[in-house]
Amino acid sequence: MxxxxxxxxxxxxxxxxxxxxxxxxxxxxxxxxxxxxxxxxxxxxxxxxxxxxxxxxxxxxxxxxxxxxxxxxxxxxxxxxxxxxxxxxxxxxxxxxxxxxxxxxxxxxxxxxxxxxxxxxxxxxxxxxxxxxxxxxxxFTTAVQIATDAIDRLHTTAESHDRVMVVEVMGRHTGWIATHAGIAGGATAVLIPEIPFDISELCERLTRRHERGRFASIVVVAEGAEPAAGTLEMEEKVYDRFGHVVLGGVATRIAHAIAEQTGFETRVVQLGHVQRGGTxxxxxxxxxxxxxxxxxxxxxxxxxxxxxxxxxxxxxxxxxxxAVGKTRTVDMELFDGVASHFFA
Amino acid sequence: MxxxxxxxxxxxxxxxxxxxxxxxxxxxxxxxxxxxxxxxxxxxxxxxxxxxxxxxxxxxxxxxxxxxxxxxxxxxxxxxxxxxxxxxxxxxxxxxxxxxxxxxxxxxxxxxxxxxxxxxxxxxxxxxxxxxxxxxxxxFTTAVQIATDAIDRLHTTAESHDRVMVVEVMGRHTGWIATHAGIAGGATAVLIPEIPFDISELCERLTRRHERGRFASIVVVAEGAEPAAGTLEMEEKVYDRFGHVVLGGVATRIAHAIAEQTGFETRVVQLGHVQRGGTxxxxxxxxxxxxxxxxxxxxxxxxxxxxxxxxxxxxxxxxxxxAVGKTRTVDMELFDGVASHFFA
Amino acid sequence: MxxxxxxxxxxxxxxxxxxxxxxxxxxxxxxxxxxxxxxxxxxxxxxxxxxxxxxxxxxxxxxxxxxxxxxxxxxxxxxxxxxxxxxxxxxxxxxxxxxxxxxxxxxxxxxxxxxxxxxxxxxxxxxxxxxxxxxxxxxFTTAVQIATDAIDRLHTTAESHDRVMVVEVMGRHTGWIATHAGIAGGATAVLIPEIPFDISELCERLTRRHERGRFASIVVVAEGAEPAAGTLEMEEKVYDRFGHVVLGGVATRIAHAIAEQTGFETRVVQLGHVQRGGTxxxxxxxxxxxxxxxxxxxxxxxxxxxxxxxxxxxxxxxxxxxAVGKTRTVDMELFDGVASHFFA
Amino acid sequence: MxxxxxxxxxxxxxxxxxxxxxxxxxxxxxxxxxxxxxxxxxxxxxxxxxxxxxxxxxxxxxxxxxxxxxxxxxxxxxxxxxxxxxxxxxxxxxxxxxxxxxxxxxxxxxxxxxxxxxxxxxxxxxxxxxxxxxxxxxxFTTAVQIATDAIDRLHTTAESHDRVMVVEVMGRHTGWIATHAGIAGGATAVLIPEIPFDISELCERLTRRHERGRFASIVVVAEGAEPAAGTLEMEEKVYDRFGHVVLGGVATRIAHAIAEQTGFETRVVQLGHVQRGGTxxxxxxxxxxxxxxxxxxxxxxxxxxxxxxxxxxxxxxxxxxxAVGKTRTVDMELFDGVASHFFA
CATH class of the missing domain: 3.40.50.450 (Rossmann fold)
Structure with missing residues (x-):
């Protein structure tokens, strides 16, 4: 043939x-x-x-x-x-x-x-x-591995400087990479498109961690994560000619909100295209x-x-x-199974 | 509790x-x-x-x-x-x-x-x-990744020197690591405990490759692989006090047989404990x-x-x-699905 | 003592x-x-x-x-x-x-x-x-290795999509990381603080590459690189409360200029803190x-x-x-030795 | 031209x-x-x-x-x-x-x-x-990196099993790789061709470590390391047709001697050709x-x-x-500077 x-x-x-x-x-x-x-x-x-x-x-x-x-x-x-x-x-x-x-x-x-x-x-x-x-x-496992390797590296910086690191990973519609990399990387919190996030709840969690003496945190955010209605005013997104967000990215917005609400030193890392290339x-x-x-x-x-x-x-x-017209969202048994005990 | x-x-x-x-x-x-x-x-x-x-x-x-x-x-x-x-x-x-x-x-x-x-x-x-x-x-996926990384590295040496590299990976009873690392690493042949190997058949395959101008080959061998009855005299195994083979290892024997029967320059690498440690x-x-x-x-x-x-x-x-008393052997659909078209 | x-x-x-x-x-x-x-x-x-x-x-x-x-x-x-x-x-x-x-x-x-x-x-x-x-x-060699690994990965995306990838690496005052990672990663161009860049010259170079059939390019930019006076209007930088640039970053500006002047699909990656953490x-x-x-x-x-x-x-x-009050800038023999023949 | x-x-x-x-x-x-x-x-x-x-x-x-x-x-x-x-x-x-x-x-x-x-x-x-x-x-730095990555992995096995791991690295005439990988990998001892080793002294050192509660040790051995005259009977080396040692390798001999003299569980890993291939x-x-x-x-x-x-x-x-007719041996200032304080 x-x-x-x-x-x-x-x-x-x-x-x-x-x-x-x-x-x-x-x-x-x-x-x-x-x-x-x-x-x-x-x-x-x-x-x-x-x-x-x-x-x-x-x-x-x-x-x-x-x-x-x-x-x-x-x-x-x-x-x-x-x-x-x-x-x-x-x-x-x-x-x-x-x-x-x-x-x-x-x-x-x-x-x-x-x-x-x-x-x-x-x-x-x-x-x-x-x-x-x-x-x-x-x-998928390659993207997760790359994101996890990055998170492994960010832990040491977070701990040396007592910082919150907000890591944006790929996932416009679903939080698979965020969930797996978050579990594998030992993240403090994972924000995914499937579950609108509440920034105040997140900040309280980070504050409670600080009170327990844990000054370093990794927050993993899928690029498509969104705040629950009315909980966080997003900056208007600015797109470049290829449809990519150059301003108003969710991770940057979250990092600013964390810094404002908690006073903790906070940094953003957007892993971007590195996640989809290479062997x-x-x-x-x-x-x-x-x-x-x-x-x-x-x-x-x-x-x-x-x-x-x-x-x-x-x-x-x-x-x-x-497959047509559908999007397979994150298994909630997986997410919930770890979310409350690990992301904290 | x-x-x-x-x-x-x-x-x-x-x-x-x-x-x-x-x-x-x-x-x-x-x-x-x-x-x-x-x-x-x-x-x-x-x-x-x-x-x-x-x-x-x-x-x-x-x-x-x-x-x-x-x-x-x-x-x-x-x-x-x-x-x-x-x-x-x-x-x-x-x-x-x-x-x-x-x-x-x-x-x-x-x-x-x-x-x-x-x-x-x-x-x-x-x-x-x-x-x-x-x-x-x-x-398992960690061991396979480590073995695959090693095979990736060995390809360049095999090609620069026109050599056959025989790589022994873990697997005393089954060939899971060998099969997956062999597929992932683009091996020429994979020998597993589930299928007694015929050294002459292997050497013929390597010879045909040479005739087609492919002078470098990677042969992945599970440590428990064994020759078909009567086809290759194994040296008597010598064990150390911990039950580990120090002489008569199958990869070394195979490499010698390949060198003798084909005349191709052949080397052995035993990955050993590196496969089971680390992150x-x-x-x-x-x-x-x-x-x-x-x-x-x-x-x-x-x-x-x-x-x-x-x-x-x-x-x-x-x-x-x-699980008790059983050993899960390599899925033959997986092995056969790739063996004849990839390992060659 | x-x-x-x-x-x-x-x-x-x-x-x-x-x-x-x-x-x-x-x-x-x-x-x-x-x-x-x-x-x-x-x-x-x-x-x-x-x-x-x-x-x-x-x-x-x-x-x-x-x-x-x-x-x-x-x-x-x-x-x-x-x-x-x-x-x-x-x-x-x-x-x-x-x-x-x-x-x-x-x-x-x-x-x-x-x-x-x-x-x-x-x-x-x-x-x-x-x-x-x-x-x-x-x-330093760790940061360079991490940046080089990222560039290795970005090459395949650049080639699959015929894109220009602009990679921002650390280096506010000097271009050591950019230069070494650029050489090691086979970059098309490397922009460093030591040498004000001319965006038109860069775009011409990329265009000539395209004319020769090389549609994928990697441009490595040190975060402290600056345009030659009058050659590129920079957006006003917006800093967060920790003094980090959140808007007006040089790599984003360069990517936009490239896209505008050449019409080539262009993407930005900012490696950020990943470069300084980990083993x-x-x-x-x-x-x-x-x-x-x-x-x-x-x-x-x-x-x-x-x-x-x-x-x-x-x-x-x-x-x-x-050491006090000085900044050791990139060895121009190193940079020039490779710049004209490699970055092109 | x-x-x-x-x-x-x-x-x-x-x-x-x-x-x-x-x-x-x-x-x-x-x-x-x-x-x-x-x-x-x-x-x-x-x-x-x-x-x-x-x-x-x-x-x-x-x-x-x-x-x-x-x-x-x-x-x-x-x-x-x-x-x-x-x-x-x-x-x-x-x-x-x-x-x-x-x-x-x-x-x-x-x-x-x-x-x-x-x-x-x-x-x-x-x-x-x-x-x-x-x-x-x-x-050289590639070979050292590969050997160091392997040693990093072997540490966890050594510690989980309270073992001595003897790691043979390349270096027939000099101990550069062994010395650098030994320092970088946090080895307990490094044996190099430049300094004939005394197996009894090594075993005493390992025993003292055990007495201090350190049950896991990594011993890095250059393939060309040799015992001081009269201190350890080496098995006769058996070479294959390509001049490679297949029996009587120094690391295997050392591991046996350690096991005999100390009673500690001991394993050998020969990194071999993996050290010289790949990116x-x-x-x-x-x-x-x-x-x-x-x-x-x-x-x-x-x-x-x-x-x-x-x-x-x-x-x-x-x-x-x-360069002709000479071999650059390991810098003794480097070796001694770390040997007594690190390898122990």
């Missing part, structure tokens, strides 16, 4: 490992020819591709990012976008397409399959771990490899409209519709 | 995180008093204990090893061993005992509960990941923390004779009998 | 290693008693101390931060500050005082010795590496240990008013006056 | 960074053409080369090993070896040759220049740091880059028969004869 592959959405550690795995099993086991579209749907539209082979993917397993490049656009944004997808698959003689992407890309894949009959298999990808249908997504953890490399193998197997089983998922120890297939 | 804790068997990253979690939830939520027995069952016999508190466990989350010390003995080795356990629990006024340990310790715990009615909850622990009943054990991965810290919380919860639910396990995303309880 | 120790200024990886080394050689070789003042000069004023011993410093070698705590104040800020220092030394029966600190603390130490005859030995400390008189300061590199541990040994030796040689320095391979003593 | 480059001896982190730096400055600043000989002198003899360019070296800065491959042979081993070198340089039209190598390669380079007038510039390379004439060699530290990347720049500058200055060296903060040139 001839199989196309593309990577969409933000980059994520493990993308290259997925591609490599699909290519290795495809080429060696099935005798497939693999074609990579460059820069996600842009490459489909513009017919920009690169041949993929065991040879060309050599050494890519430990590499972060994606050799195919990635962009955020969609074929549904233009009138002839879907036609370009169909024509492109025909031009390159493709029997199937593997789409590795997040909520956005999987929704596109789902529609392309459901509405237009395009033979697509999806692979869920996000460092945020918020895709419905799979226990874990690759890239994947061993765990993510194994998960990515298994997803890549399962994806090419699914292509040969013609399991169109499905995506690879992790269930316990097994890799399975699940309908793309399961 | 008054609750005792001990750690048995080999040390493992995450032990301190389990203890800390049980202590934090126990002290803060239940108002428990926690007592740690030193050096596993030795401390139970000799009444050597240390008080455990939120305060005393501070800073222990990221620390490898165990603050309680560990030993390999068993109360069933002596006539009065069990009596000592009972008496010790009575002396310290304990309402329950949390035993964190591997196959050996969990078997002891199971018998103490089943045959002698001692109120015990188990927490499975092994870097080898070979305990039946749980998807994963803490310490746990973020993943293992979270899993350990969840196990510790679940263990103290189980004590309060009087779920005696149970152990904490991971099932998918959830922490559950399972009978200790499920 | 009875010897006091304090740590001043910002925290820095290796502080505990210096203290431990002075304590070990002091106690074991000289039979000294060591006393640590808490929170720098605050502890001297308030007579807050902790006894230091080989036993109490056990396990502290790899720990970041300082067990003594640190603050930024000075005894010269108050009328009776110096008197407090004298009286405190008398109260504790101290024969000498070891001051581990940066430019500020060493200046204080120098004046206390020169003007008030207080028997002081200094140990230079700064992650910024900008103290005159020593080849290197401990903490020191092996190099910094050795340098710190040698400085600690040399400091206690200098106390016994009554080399008051001196500080420990690294010269080539040797640890030597140098007058504190050499 | 047309300039050849080769890498000789064992692989070493930073080799690619040296090559990349020479190529970048050569191509961009001087307009040179660079040619790489493959597999050291073998490639010179067999005319096996690869073109080197800024483009081909892209991404190589953080990569361990050497893209040129390396071997241990010498042109002086065969009658026509030198003639091949001359002819090869003529065949490829080379105006100069950069030889990056250890004691062996630099001796070859020195003779080729001195006796045969071949225009050569040397770059000293060894993880062992034992080349005369330079303060440090690249690769260089930031420090080594900077040093390598500076050496590469200095080497191509030396070629253009026709400084034949010289090598690049580090002196304090500066890169300088030194006669190759300074």
């Amino acid at each position: 001839r199989v196309g592959i593309l990577t969409g959405g933000g980059d994520c550690p493990g993308l290259n490992a997925v591609i490599r795995a699909a290519v290795r099993k495809g080429e060696r086991h099935y005798g497939d020819e693999l074609v990579g579209f460059l820069d996600a749907w842009d490459g489909v539209r513009d017919r920009r591709t690169t041949p993929l082979s065991v040879e060309s993917m050599r050494g890519m397993l430990p590499r972060g990012g994606t050799v195919l490049g990635t962009r955020r656009g969609s074929p549904f944004e233009t009138d002839d976008g879907v036609e370009h997808v169909k024509q492109s698959m025909s031009d390159f003689g493709l029997d199937g397409l593997i789409v590795i992407g997040g909520n956005g890309s999987l929704s596109i894949a789902c529609r392309l399959h459901a509405e237009h009959g395009i033979p697509i298999v999806g692979v869920p990808k996000t460092i945020d771990n918020d895709i419905e249908g799979t226990d874990l997504t690759f890239g 994947p953890t061993a765990f993510d490399r194994v998960l990515s490899t298994r997803f890549g193998v399962a994806a090419i197997d699914a292509v040969h089983a013609q399991e169109w409209g499905k995506m690879t998922v992790l269930r316990g120890e097994n890799i399975e297939l699940e309908d793309l519709t399961v | 008054r609750v005792g804790i001990l750690t048995g068997g080999g040390d493992c990253p995450g032990l301190n995180a389990v203890i800390r979690a049980a202590v934090r939830k126990g002290e803060r939520h239940y108002g428990d008093e926690l007592v740690g027995f030193l050096d596993a069952w030795d401390g139970v016999r000799d009444r050597r204990t240390t008080p455990l508190s939120v305060e005393s466990m501070r800073g222990m989350l990221p620390r490898g090893g165990t603050v309680l010390g560990t030993r390999r003995g068993s109360p069933f080795e002596t006539d009065d061993g069990v009596e000592h356990v009972k008496q010790s629990m009575s002396d310290f006024g304990l309402d329950g005992l949390i035993v964190i340990g591997g196959n050996g310790s969990l078997s002891i715990a199971c018998r103490l509960h089943a045959e002698h009615g001692i109120p015990i909850v188990g927490v499975p622990k092994t870097i080898d990941n070979d305990i039946e009943g749980t998807d994963l054990t803490f310490g 746990p991965t973020a993943f293992d810290r979270v899993l350990s923390t969840r196990f510790g919380v679940a263990a103290i919860d189980a004590v309060h639910a009087q779920e005696w004779g149970k152990m904490t396990v991971l099932r998918g995303e959830n922490i559950e309880l399972e009978d200790l009998t499920v | 009875r010897v006091g120790i304090l740590t001043g200024g910002g925290d820095c990886p290796g502080l505990n290693a210096v203290i431990r080394a002075a304590v070990r050689k002091g106690e074991r070789h000289y039979g000294d008693e060591l006393v640590g003042f808490l929170d720098a000069w605050d502890g001297v004023r308030d007579r807050r101390t902790t006894p230091l011993s080989v036993e109490s410093m056990r396990g502290m070698l790899p720990r970041g931060g300082t067990v003594l705590g640190t603050r930024r104040g000075s005894p010269f800020e108050t009328d009776d500050g110096v008197e407090h220092v004298k009286q405190s030394m008398s109260d504790f029966g101290l024969d000498g005082l070891i001051v581990i600190g940066g430019n500020g603390s060493l200046s204080i130490a120098c004046r206390l010795h020169a003007e008030h005859g207080i028997p002081i030995v200094g140990v230079p400390k700064t992650i910024d590496n900008d103290i005159e008189g020593t080849d290197l300061t401990f903490g 020191p590199t092996a190099f910094d541990r050795v340098l710190s240990t040698r400085f600690g040994v040399a400091a206690i030796d200098a106390v016994h040689a009554q080399e008051w008013g001196k500080m420990t320095v690294l010269r080539g391979e040797n640890i030597e003593l140098e007058d504190l006056t050499v | 047309r300039v050849g480059i080769l890498t000789g001896g064992g692989d070493c982190p930073g080799l690619n960074a040296v090559i990349r730096a020479a190529v970048r400055k050569g191509e961009r600043h001087y307009g040179d053409e660079l040619v790489g000989f493959l597999d050291a002198w073998d490639g010179v003899r067999d005319r096996r080369t690869t073109p080197l360019s800024v483009e081909s070296m892209r991404g190589m800065l953080p990569r361990g090993g050497t893209v040129l491959g390396t071997r241990r042979g010498s042109p002086f081993e065969t009658d026509d070896g030198v003639e091949h070198v001359k002819q090869s340089m003529s065949d490829f039209g080379l105006d100069g040759l950069i030889v990056i190598g250890g004691n062996g390669s630099l001796s070859i380079a020195c003779r080729l220049h001195a006796e045969h007038g071949i225009p050569i510039v040397g770059v000293p390379k060894t993880i062992d740091n034992d080349i005369e004439g330079t303060d440090l060699t690249f690769g 260089p530290t930031a420090f080594d990347r900077v040093l390598s880059t500076r050496f590469g720049v200095a080497a191509i500058d030396a070629v253009h200055a026709q400084e034949w028969g010289k090598m690049t060296v580090l002196r304090g903060e500066n890169i300088e040139l030194e006669d190759l004869t300074v």
